[in-house]
Structure formats: structure tokens, C-alpha cells
Amino acid sequence: MFIRRYRGALCGYANQALSLPHLFVVLLEQLSISHCRIIEAAELALSPGVNLICGNNGSGKSCILEAVTILSRGRSFRSAQIADVIRHGEESMLIRAKSSDGDNHFNIGIEKTRHSTRIRVNQQDLHTQAALSRFLPVSVIDPSSVELLTGSPALRRAYIDWIAFYLFPEFHKVWQSYRRILKQRNLCLRVPAYLSALPVWTDELIKAQIRIQDYRDRSLLVLEPQLNFLASALLENHCLSVELTTGFPKGVELSEEAQRTFYAERRDSEIKSARTLSGAHRADLRVMFNQQPAQHTASRGQLKLIVIAMLLAQSRSIDIGHERKGIIAIDDLPAELDSDNKTRLLSTLRELDQQLLLTTTHPEIIPLHGSDRMFHVKHGVVTQQCNP
Ligand SMILES: Nc1ncnc2c1ncn2[C@@H]1O[C@H](COP(=O)(O)OP(=O)(O)OP(=O)(O)O)[C@@H](O)[C@H]1O
Numbered sequence: 001m002f003i004r005r006y007r008g009a010l011c012g013y014a015n016q017a018l019s020l021p022h023l024f025v026v027l028l029e030q031l032s033i034s035h036c037r038i039i040e041a042a043e044l045a046l047s048p049g050v051n052l053i054c055g056n057n058g059s060g061k062s063c064i065l066e067a068v069t070i071l072s073r074g075r076s077f078r079s080a081q082i083a084d085v086i087r088h089g090e091e092s093m094l095i096r097a098k099s100s101d102g103d104n105h106f107n108i109g110i111e112k113t114r115h116s117t118r119i120r121v122n123q124q125d126l127h128t129q130a131a132l133s134r135f136l137p138v139s140v141i142d143p144s145s146v147e148l149l150t151g152s153p154a155l156r157r158a159y160i161d162w163i164a165f166y167l168f169p170e171f172h173k174v175w176q177s178y179r180r181i182l183k184q185r186n187l188c189l190r191v192p193a194y195l196s197a198l199p200v201w202t203d204e205l206i207k208a209q210i211r212i213q214d215y216r217d218r219s220l221l222v223l224e225p226q227l228n229f230l231a232s233a234l235l236e237n238h239c240l241s242v243e244l245t246t247g248f249p250k251g252v253e254l255s256e257e258a259q260r261t262f263y264a265e266r267r268d269s270e271i272k273s274a275r276t277l278s279g280a281h282r283a284d285l286r287v288m289f290n291q292q293p294a295q296h297t298a299s300r301g302q303l304k305l306i307v308i309a310m311l312l313a314q315s316r317s318i319d320i321g322h323e324r325k326g327i328i329a330i331d332d333l334p335a336e337l338d339s340d341n342k343t344r345l346l347s348t349l350r351e352l353d354q355q356l357l358l359t360t361t362h363p364e365i366i367p368l369h370g371s372d373r374m375f376h377v378k379h380g381v382v383t384q385q386c387n388p
């Protein structure tokens, strides 16, 4: 795969992102959950800072983060099927939140049955999840997050595309259109009767992927300084860097002409495989730890820290102009980290000055400050604790 490295000037692109219209809110003030797994009904008045959710195993802590994620992305971070998340014996689940961007308040809500979704913002129906997601940029860190390093490239594409989604409002449309074009092009490769349309769809694909690569490049430029900051805060003297591959073999340029030649040369092998073998849908983000692929060299604990650094950097990347902060949800915070790393992580989290939702079975390891809130969960019942 052809690897592109990016260094240097960030300001041009960052300024472009600065001029975006006001698109998303920054804080969850009130969260109301009904019929989410073990939780029948819960109300949480959240702090703009740290919200510590504690309780025994199986009490329903992760369900709270799951509810926030469903609001933000339309799906859970731990079950592909919404049917698993809806409380047994119930037809639907409802998650509502009052949120604010400092000046304006929003009432947002999502109701899910096993087969349908209804989304509302300020009493108006929204017709796409993407429209709701814009209101609520939530980054989730949970024990399965290491798959970002060890799992398929699709996860790393989704990682960089998340940043592009929040920085560039047009990105989502371009990506959806790329996927439609890809489907049509694959159909031409698969069905001989459609083969004559292949050049048309190839041209469309080329145009769309030049734009996608551009959005990804610009997202990476914003991400890199954030990643450097978090790597130095969390990974001591180790070096962390990322490299974006284009989804084409090494040496292939992304100009329209070069791509056209490339696809013409690969026509026969693509017809044989019945699909498009190269393009933005095959791109990857290589994560290097001390100049070596992270997934092959880092220890289990280091992998965990790398992923935390990456996801926190992702969240900070959309904070262009220090105006719009993402929300960070961390499930089962300190598992597997030694005490120095836990301390370092906790002080870094405080420094980020973002709204945090943290679950733990050991609340004593996280000292609470002034406006922090602690919630205790028992058998799905959530109660707010007085701060010690
Ligand atoms: N659809 C469902 N309906 C009702 N209860 C469910 C459903 N799915 C899971 N549960 C129950 O909900 C609870 C899951 O809660 P959750 O995973 O949030 O626990 P937790 O507090 O995060 O635990 P741990 O500390 O082990 O991570 C479990 O007790 C599980 O049996």
C-alpha cells in the first residue's frame, strides 16, 4: 500500500474548519434513560466535568454509557443488535437528554423498537441518525477499544472518518455517495450485461475518492498535534505516530489521470474478483509505536494506553477554536493499567477539560473535585451520591 506522511503546516486547514456553522452541542446536562437493559428508568443530572458512575458488576454502569452512545450514534458500542439492549419484556427503549452549547439548549431524544427508530430534537423529527450525531460527538473508550489497533482496517477508517464527519459537514454526503458508486461499479464487474457502464462508474469513483482522501488528509493534519500531545502525556518516552495509506498499491498517485490508468490496467483482475480491489474503501491508518507497527510491538497495557491516547486525541481534534468539545465516555476505566499509568491518565483527563462519564467498580481511585458528580448504580437503579 502507498503510504503518505504528513508533516508541517496545519493552520490553513484548521482555519477552514473554524468557519463551519455552529453544528453541535458540547454538554449533556440531563440524561433520562428508560428500558435500557437492566435499567427500567433513570435520571442523571450530569456535571460538565467528571461524572463517576460506580457500582458492582452487572449493576448497570455500562448501560448508562450505552444509552449515551445510542443517542450519539444510533447504536450500542457493545451489541450489534438493538434487540439485545431493549429491556426484556419491553417493546421499546427511550433515551432523552437536555444538552447545551453554552448559549442554546436542546432537547434531544431517540426511541428505538426492534425495527424502528424515532429521533427528535426540540420537538421536531429528524430523519437521519447523522443529523442527531452532529449534536453529540461522543468518544467511547471501553475494554474492546484495543481492536482499533488489532482489528480490521475498517475500524481505523471509521476512526479518521469520525473526525472528518465533525470537521467537514460535506464529508458524510461524499462518503455516502462513494459507497453508492462503489456498489454500482461492483455490479458492473460482477454482471457481464452491465460491463459497458464500467468506465462511467470508474470516473465517478475516482472523483469521489479524491475528495475523500482530501478530507482524510485534512483530518489527519488536525489529529497529529493532538496525538503528539496525548502520547507525551500518557506514553512517557515512547514515540507514537500514524500513517495514512490510500487504499492503492505503493507508488500509485491519486490524480484522476493516474487512477484512470491504474483501473484500466487492473480491469481483468477486477472482473475476475468481481469487485473493486483498490480505493478509499481499502485505506488504512497505520499506528506506529517506536517506529514499529504498534499491534506487533506494544505490550497489552501499552496497547491500551495507545488506544486511549488515540481516542482522546480524536475527541480533541474536533475542538477547533477551543469552542466545541466532544464528550468522553470511558467504561471500566483503570482495568489493566498499573498505578503510575492510572495516575497519569486521571490527571491528563482532568487537564482535557471535557465532559467525562467514567464507570468503575473502584470509585476510591478517582478523587472527586468541586463540581464532579458521583452516581451509584445498584440493580439498574441510579442514585446520585453526595460528594465526599
Ligand atoms: N435486554 C436486557 N434486559 C434486562 N436486563 C439485561 C438485558 N441485557 C442485559 N441485562 C442485564 O443488565 C446488566 C448489564 O449491566 P452492565 O453491563 O451495565 O453492568 P456493569 O455494571 O457495567 O457491570 P460490570 O462491572 O461487570 O461491567 C446485567 O445484569 C445483565 O444481566
Ligand SMILES: [Mg+2]
Binding pocket: 061, 062, 331, 332, 359
Ligand atoms: Mg460494565
